[in-house]
Amino acid sequence: MISLAERLAATKAAISDECQRLQRELPTLIVVTKNHPVALAEELYSLGERNFGENRVQEAEPKASQLENLNDLNWHLIGQLQTNKVKQALTFTDVLHSLDRESLLAELVKRTSDRENPLDVFIQINLTDDPERGGVETSELMDFADKVAKFPSLNLLGIMAVASLETDARRDFEVVAKLSEKLVADHPSANQLSIGMSGDYLEALEFGATHLRIGTAITGNRQY
Ligand SMILES: *Cc1c(COP(=O)(O)O)cnc(C)c1O
Numbered sequence: 001m002i003s004l005a006e007r008l009a010a011t012k013a014a015i016s017d018e019c020q021r022l023q024r025e026l027p028t029l030i031v032v033t034k035n036h037p038v039a040l041a042e043e044l045y046s047l048g049e050r051n052f053g054e055n056r057v058q059e060a061e062p063k064a065s066q067l068e069n070l071n072d073l074n075w076h077l078i079g080q081l082q083t084n085k086v087k088q089a090l091t092f093t094d095v096l097h098s099l100d101r102e103s104l105l106a107e108l109v110k111r112t113s114d115r116e117n118p119l120d121v122f123i124q125i126n127l128t129d130d131p132e133r134g135g136v137e138t139s140e141l142m143d144f145a146d147k148v149a150k151f152p153s154l155n156l157l158g159i160m161a162v163a164s165l166e167t168d169a170r171r172d173f174e175v176v177a178k179l180s181e182k183l184v185a186d187h188p189s190a191n192q193l194s195i196g197m198s199g200d201y202l203e204a205l206e207f208g209a210t211h212l213r214i215g216t217a218i219t220g221n222r223q224y
Contacts, residue, residue, distance in 0.1 A: 004040070005047055007218050011201075015212070018205050027196075027205065030076050032215030035222035038063045044218075045070055053097075053213050055079025057089045064092035078160075078194075078213055080134045083107040095120040097160040097194050097213070100135045105148060112153035122160035122194045122211075123148060125179065127172045135161065141179055142186065149187055158192035158210070159183060169200035173207035180208065 012029065019026050032053040033041045041052055041063060053076040054060030064075050074094040081089055081098055086107045089096070099105060099121045112119050123145060126135030136144050141159070148156050161176045163169040176195055184191045196204025198217035205212075216222065 004043055004219065007220065008044070008047055008049070011214060011218050014202065015205065018202050022205060024205070024208075027209050028211045030078075030211055030213045031218050032078065032197075032213055033063070033219065034059065034079075034215065036219055037223070038066050040219060041067060042070075045073065050074060051076060053078045053215070057081065057085040061088055061092055068092075076211075076213070086111055090119070093119070095122070095157070097122045097211075098124045098134065099148065099154075100124040100126075102144075102147070105144075108154060109151050112151075115153050118153050118155040120155050120157050121148065122157050122192070124160045125176070127161055127175065128164045133162075138175065138179060142182065145183055145187055145190065149190075156187060156190045158190045158194070160194035160211075162197070163195070163200050169203045170207070173200075173204055173209075177207045 015029065016026060028051055030051045030053040031044050031049050034055050050072050051074045055078050060075060060077065067073060075092050076095045076097055077089055077093045078097045081104060083103055090111055096119060123141065124135040125138050125141055126133050145156065148154055159176060159180055163172040173195055176193065180193055192210040193208050194211040194213065196209045196212040198214050201212045201214055
């Protein structure tokens with residue numbers, strides 16, 4: 001049996017080797033703890049990890065509240081967010097990776113307007129032909145980004161994407177990298193890229209990932 005510590009160390013070594021080869025900076029590693037008990041997040045914290053990813057508010061909120069006395073812990077919400085869960089999500093979310101539609105933007109604006117620190121957000125884009133997959137159409141990214149950038153209570157970090165399964169991830173990440181260049185031309189600070197999961201994080205590094213969202217490669221198979 002390989003332990004969590006060993007899988008984490010192996011993954012981090014692979015990331016650091018690839019970054020050295022590409023002569024680029026290390027990305028932020030988000031360990032995706034969804035479908036695992038809070039004890040796994042606690043163990044990861046004790047191993048030095050400080051960024052955790054969850055995709056469901058109803059699972060993440062109790063975990064975050066159980067661990068709220070741990071310092072410097074950041075919760076990344078990476079799954080589709082229903083507007084009626086925004087209020088609850090904002091009680092623990094440090095970074096939202098899945099801003100993907102106008103109705104969600106409107107609700108976020110309403111609920112963040114009196115914040116001291118803006119909420120960090122990524123706009124999720126949809127790289128598939130399937131509208132159910134979540135994410136704005138790539139052709140609508142620029143218009144949507146202009147809208148998001150108008151609100152001082154939101155801090156637009158950049159683009160989040162999930163590679164479509166059918167094709168080579170490199171092709172998808174190339175599309176994302178080009179869109180990112182366009183976005184940065186109009187919004188210079190929105191220069192981050194949340195791309196790369198267990199199966200494609202090395203490719204994502206090649207195309208400029210600043211945030212990797214890695215689950216199973218580190219945690220093993222999800223339990224429920
Ligand atoms: C579950 C999930 C991940 C992690 O997936 P793995 O293949 O387990 O690394 C990354 N991003 C999103 C949006 C997810 O829902």
